[in-house]
Amino acid sequence: MAKALARPRRAERSASRAGVWRGWPWLIGGLATALLIGLVATVGLIVTRPLLTATSPIAPSVLTSQARSAIDQAVAQAEADRIEAEALATALAINTGARQTLTSSRDQAQANLDVVADQVIDDSARIALSDQLLAAGDLLAQAVPADAASVSDQNSRLTQATADLGAANTALTDSHQAWLDRQPSYDGSNGHLNPGDLCPISYQPTLLLRCDAEAAWERLNSAYQAVWQENIPVDLSYRTYDEQVEMRQIWGSGAAIPGTSNHGWGTAVDLPDYRLVDDPDYWMADLGAEWNYGSPKYEWMKANAPAFDWVNPSWAVQGGIGPHEPWHFEYVG
Numbered sequence: 588m589a590k591a592l593a594r595p596r597r598a599e600r601s602a603s604r605a606g607v608w609r610g611w612p613w614l615i616g617g618l619a620t621a622l623l624i625g626l627v628a629t630v631g632l633i634v635t636r637p638l639l640t641a642t643s644p645i646a647p648s649v650l651t652s653q654a655r656s657a658i659d660q661a662v663a664q665a666e667a668d669r670i671e672a673e674a675l676a677t678a679l680a681i682n683t684g685a686r687q688t689l690t691s692s693r694d695q696a697q698a699n700l701d702v703v704a705d706q707v708i709d710d711s712a713r714i715a716l717s718d719q720l721l722a723a724g725d726l727l728a729q730a731v732p733a734d735a736a737s738v739s740d741q742n743s744r745l746t747q748a749t750a751d752l753g754a755a756n757t758a759l760t761d762s763h764q765a766w767l768d769r770q771p772s773y774d775g776s777n778g779h780l781n782p783g784d785l786c787p788i789s790y791q792p793t794l795l796l797r798c799d800a801e802a803a804w805e806r807l808n809s810a811y812q813a814v815w816q817e818n819i820p821v822d823l824s825y826r827t828y829d830e831q832v833e834m835r836q837i838w839g840s841g842a843a844i845p846g847t848s849n850h851g852w853g854t855a856v857d858l859p860d861y862r863l864v865d866d867p868d869y870w871m872a873d874l875g876a877e878w879n880y881g882s883p884k885y886e887w888m889k890a891n892a893p894a895f896d897w898v899n900p901s902w903a904v905q906g907g908i909g910p911h912e913p914w915h916f917e918y919v920g
């Protein structure tokens with residue numbers, strides 16, 4: 588019995604061998620299937636390989652030195668760009684502040700110049716400040732550059748212009764103070780009137796007149812404006828004693844003796860279109876045409892100004908005893 592169990596009978600072995608041979612077609616089919624799968628996989632790999640390599644991270648070990656260099660350069664460039672951007676942002680912030688400072692200084696200096704006008708002991712201070720104002724305006728009109736170095740350069744110039752403008756403005760203030768200190772006491776005599784007691788001509792505010800004369804002049808100017816569509820241009824009005832001395836020195840008998848001119852009372856104006864020349868008959872020589880005797884504007888003034896208490900005095904008119912001054916008008920109110 589033990590033998591029978593250990594060794595199958597011949598018939599059983601035969602039957603078993605026949606079963607194996609009956610499996611051959613399956614084996615062949617399996618091999619063919621495997622080959623087909625392998626083929627498909629291979630083709631699939633060939634087709635997809637470019638895609639895989641394109642999207643997969645590349646191991647550092649396969650980078651060429653050229654690629655490393657390109658990356659290093661890109662990193663360095665990005666760092667340089669970052670530094671430049673930071674520098675530009677900083678410079679632009681400074682630029683904005685420097686422009687605001689210069690603009691403020693310019694406005695302040697312009698206001699000072701307007702107030703001081705020509706009341707300075709040395710006119711070069713006024714001219715110097717005018718030049719600095721022009722330079723500041725030019726600088727402020729310049730566009731802000733696009734790179735940090737150029738912006739920094741412009742910032743330096745803005746800062747320098749602010750300093751120059753401040754110095755020129757201080758010099759003007761000093762010169763104006765010296766001019767004020769030099770003024771004699773205002774005793775109310777001819778050419779020594781207190782400017783604070785006089786009134787500026789509205790459209791030429793550096794020119795002063797006695798206030799009643801100025802008010803009449805404004806009314807006359809309104810009437811003139813209605814006809815000529817312009818203000819009556821005025822060259823001179825109130826004149827201090829010192830100024831009259833200077834004019835006398837320049838023009839001799841062409842200017843009144845200091846202390847006697849109506850200009851010293853703030854009750855006379857000179858229209859601009861006159862020519863004082865070194866000639867005994869200066870009033871006949873080379874007078875400008877616009878306000879000379881016979882010109883439409885002069886004749887209008889001569890005819891209409893008296894209604895407003897302003898006259899071209901009888902000594903000044905054509906045929907008067909002279910000096911013949913068609914430009915000179917006096918308040919007689």
Ligand SMILES: [Zn+2]
Pocket residue numbers: 850855856857914915916
């Ligand atoms: Zn005059």
